[in-house]
Amino acid sequence: MATEDKIGVLHGKYELGRLLGHGTFAKVYHARNIQNGRSAAMKVVGKEKVIKVGMMEQIKREISVMKMMKHPNIVELHEVMASKTKIYIAMELVRGGELFGKVAKGRLREEVARNYFQQLISAVDFCHSRGAYHRDLKPENLLLDEDGNLKVTDFGLSAFTDHLRLDGLLHTTCGTPAYVAPEVIGKKGYDGAKADIWSCGVILYVLLAGFLPFQDDNIVAMYKKIYRGDFKCPPWFSSEARRLITKLLDPNPNTRITISKIMDSSWFKKSVPKGVKTKEEQEFMIEDEFTVGKFGKETETLNAFHIISLSEGFDLSPLFEEKKRVEREELRFATTKPATSVISRLEEVAKTVNFRVKKSDSGVRLQGQESGRKGKLGIAADIFAVTPAFLVVEVKKTSGDTLEYNQFCSKELRPALKDFVWTSTADHSTPA
Numbered sequence: 001m002a003t004e005d006k007i008g009v010l011h012g013k014y015e016l017g018r019l020l021g022h023g024t025f026a027k028v029y030h031a032r033n034i035q036n037g038r039s040a041a042m043k044v045v046g047k048e049k050v051i052k053v054g055m056m057e058q059i060k061r062e063i064s065v066m067k068m069m070k071h072p073n074i075v076e077l078h079e080v081m082a083s084k085t086k087i088y089i090a091m092e093l094v095r096g097g098e099l100f101g102k103v104a105k106g107r108l109r110e111e112v113a114r115n116y117f118q119q120l121i122s123a124v125d126f127c128h129s130r131g132a133y134h135r136d137l138k139p140e141n142l143l144l145d146e147d148g149n150l151k152v153t154d155f156g157l158s159a160f161t162d163h164l165r166l167d168g169l170l171h172t173t174c175g176t177p178a179y180v181a182p183e184v185i186g187k188k189g190y191d192g193a194k195a196d197i198w199s200c201g202v203i204l205y206v207l208l209a210g211f212l213p214f215q216d217d218n219i220v221a222m223y224k225k226i227y228r229g230d231f232k233c234p235p236w237f238s239s240e241a242r243r244l245i246t247k248l249l250d251p252n253p254n255t256r257i258t259i260s261k262i263m264d265s266s267w268f269k270k271s272v273p274k275g276v277k278t279k280e281e282q283e284f285m286i287e288d289e290f291t292v293g294k295f296g297k298e299t300e301t302l303n304a305f306h307i308i309s310l311s312e313g314f315d316l317s318p319l320f321e322e323k324k325r326v327e328r329e330e331l332r333f334a335t336t337k338p339a340t341s342v343i344s345r346l347e348e349v350a351k352t353v354n355f356r357v358k359k360s361d362s363g364v365r366l367q368g369q370e371s372g373r374k375g376k377l378g379i380a381a382d383i384f385a386v387t388p389a390f391l392v393v394e395v396k397k398t399s400g401d402t403l404e405y406n407q408f409c410s411k412e413l414r415p416a417l418k419d420f421v422w423t424s425t426a427d428h429s430t431p432a
Helices: 047-052 056-068 099-104 110-129 182-186 192-209 219-228 239-248 259-264 274-285 289-296 304-310 339-352 402-420
Strands: 004-006 014-022 026-033 039-046 077-082 086-091 142-144 150-152 330-335 356-360 363-372 375-387 390-399
Touching (some): 014 039, 039 047, 047 086, 056 077, 110 192, 110 259, 182 192, 182 219, 192 239, 192 259, 330 402, 339 363, 339 390, 339 402
Antiparallel strands (some): 014 026, 026 039, 039 086, 077 086, 142 150, 330 390, 356 363, 363 375
């Protein structure tokens, strides 16, 4: 349980500062972590008020969703604490204000709007890949950091796939009226992913136009416009932007564009932000310590201490376990095959999936060509010699999304390397 040790200090760890903002149920303060000096945003929720209106589930949902979301364009949750009367949610402090503040000054240039939209789609795609839907996407919930990078926040209305009814659809009407999809208003059930895509379409329109696509003083009249998909693009929209927005704001969820198709559209692909596009490629191309130092050496020899520090209870084959594991970024196995054979097999895998390869006597580096949910997937395989005829291969993710890496391991690496794994006769006996 968290306690407020003295005024403004929480749990002996966070010093609470000025009020940054407040809503009906929560206040957000500037906070400083006394242990490391880092700033954070502290969301303080009054338990009594929340329980009174039956919103405890919503708060729990927001916390559980945020715990899953480790992405450069999503506000990060640091930790959650509680006292008898309050819940404290320590989050990443995003200092650049709301994206709404930018649009309030007037419409954005197309390349600027595209940059923000690319980051938004990257974050939304990541949420959906984790089975979560935001359901209240709007410029006020999109923050900017000091470098102008977009950060999605406020998962209070989000839903998981386990909130689906038997018909596979969500049934709670929520979100902000002007940004809400027609099928959500219809109350017949809706697909959370498709509803989020509609909201992204409204956001893109607002960024490019400086005003909303569906407007009316009468909310019923506005809902009718939304239901019919009744909007017009201003003359300054490019034909490509017009085409994409029309597909995003398709009132029929079944024919509405999907995220993969959005990412594949000519308007979206026009200029991927430098930070997203080149970071992994630079890391792959630069003649760094990896390529001219350690990576240029012959297979490294391990002593007993290395082996113990490398192994996980001396379990050298987690890559080949069929049971579901917690998301991992590092896998190891032992082999009696020569290093050259391991390297050749990894090259074959790379060729199959169109990955670029950089190799040496002691390992391989693989780099995906296509950008995934967190940029391009990068994988390093290092080979260590226990004895000249007994090797340990360590595979780890160097960039990209852990979920995509794990899928790559199970679909490509495990089948390709199955006959390389050494198993002792003792493997099937009961461990001491």
